[in-house]
Amino acid sequence: MAAPLPAGVKDDVQQILETIIYLYTESRRITKELARRAQLTGPQLTVVKILEQIGELSLSELSERIRAQNSTVTGIIDRMEREGLVARERSKEDRRVVIIRLTPKGLALAEDIPLEPMEVFQGALTSLSKDEMRELLRILLKVSKRVKSIVRRDVGAPLEKADKAEEREP
């Protein structure tokens, strides 16, 4: 595994990785900066903007949207509730479920935030030609497909629901 690469190719690979990392970290920085202006943290801004759009969500649904664990989101909502930005309410159909929605104060705050962080990237991507965009998507999908297969083969481990065959059958 890991055959030595020609030098030029290695540089390209490295630069691609760095660019992807740059784009991702920049997205977090932008979120944080926009949040700071509204006296919020990054994740809190994300939550406020999602709730403004959707109206109300269960905690699990919210976790899924922001790609975090429930236990993480519990903490974020705790702090937002403390600030009076959101309210928790037990669902009437299923009393295990907690519904989260913006308070009037939270809604007013949401409306004061003009730009969504992701819009910066949408803006940047739409500066590409339609062909470039297609090509970018095609190549990225190819890469992530390949990543998935490498992971399955060489890393694997917590494969979501794989029945872990710890030892061979006798």
Next chain:
Amino acid sequence: MAAPLPAGVKDDVQQILETIIYLYTESRRITKELARRAQLTGPQLTVVKILEQIGELSLSELSERIRAQNSTVTGIIDRMEREGLVARERSKEDRRVVIIRLTPKGLALAEDIPLEPMEVFQGALTSLSKDEMRELLRILLKVSKRVKSIVRRDVGAPLEKADKAEEREP
């Protein structure tokens, strides 16, 4: 700003964003999984592998490599020192500087970890043809250049070293 996009384009943009996010979060997941097998955390694995390659680094240099603040790295090194994986030493040339290097135990551990997390992505990227790689790099650079200019114009704020002209000169 934010002209309404044609529907098809918007889908492409969304999918590109999701793919980039997938690749980034997957990289963290892989790092974490490889780390878990060595009884380490993600950042600790990264540090171990860097030190194995480079030998020794100051804390600042290390921070830069892993793209984190000094104060974050101080904590990581604290815990690694507690586990006996690394040692701190004051530099003799400049006594402000702290040199960090692996202990024999840390080095042995590093040698036991076969795959570097980034190798998964290098592997995936090298499955692209040379033309695809060039094209990917070209488009990504175009996107990040555009992101930079949007940020400068619409977000800005903590521009690294911009002489913040808070008010015009009298």
Next chain:
DNA sequence: AGTAAAAGTTTCGCACACGAAATAATCGTC
């Protein structure tokens, strides 16, 4: 030399972020 500014690190307080265990409510099955 003598001091002010700068550089390197740590400390502190806070907010994620995750996984494992605990808790509460619902569902499936008998």
Next chain:
DNA sequence: GACGATTATTTCGTGTGCGAAACTTTTACT
């Protein structure tokens, strides 16, 4: 209709991750 399995959320412990302030040493300037 009781009981065990399942689902939704919270609690707990630990590890990042950041920015501001504190501390130490070095550098630059006079």
